[in-house]
Amino acid sequence: MTPVVVIVGLYRIVGSLVVLRWPFWGALLAIAVDLTDLLLLDLLVPAGLGPWPDYQALDKWADQVYLLAFLYVAIRDFRPLEKRIAIALYLFRLAGFVAFELGAPRELLFLVPNLFEFWFVAVVFMARFRPGFTWTPARAAAVLAGLLGAKLVQEWALHVARLFDSFTFLEALDWIRRLVLGA
Secondary structure, eight states, X not given: OOHHHHHHHHHHHHHHHGGGTOHHHHHHHHXXXXXXXXXXXHHHTTTTSOOOOXXXXXXXXXXXXXXXXXXXXXXXXXXXXXXXXXXXXXXXXXXXXXXXXXXOOTTHHHHSOOHHHHHHHHXXXXXXXXXXXXXXXXXHHHHHHHHHHHHHHHHIIIIISOTTTTSOHHHHHHHHHHHHHTO
């Protein structure tokens, strides 16, 4: 295990645990940490802290930390309907994770999207900003349909089209900088 793996792993774990105290803000932090671990990787590998093994495999294992933290909060804090949906969505994604670990192609992750993460954020958002809101089966179905559409686009971009595989996080930031500044 290289130092870069240890550092990025600790970054992902610490970033995941904040949700246990502050569900909404912690969820946003955990997701931001998941999205920015590549930036950390892009900074650490050239600094000589070691090679990075298969990123997708390690990323999926690190995802399990924040997903389990989300699940713990859902079981602890959610009302029955919200909790049942969260557990079902977590188990659905877990099945995809297990299949991926057993050798299924990366594209399979499109068929088992991480809708659990989006559902969790929707529920804790409503609890934080609209505490009197009550989830009904119809409301949950409507929200889940919208979330599924958004998540499928994301999963397709990441795992089928692999739109982000051909450049580093730093290269993407530089492209955005040039786009914004017209340089």
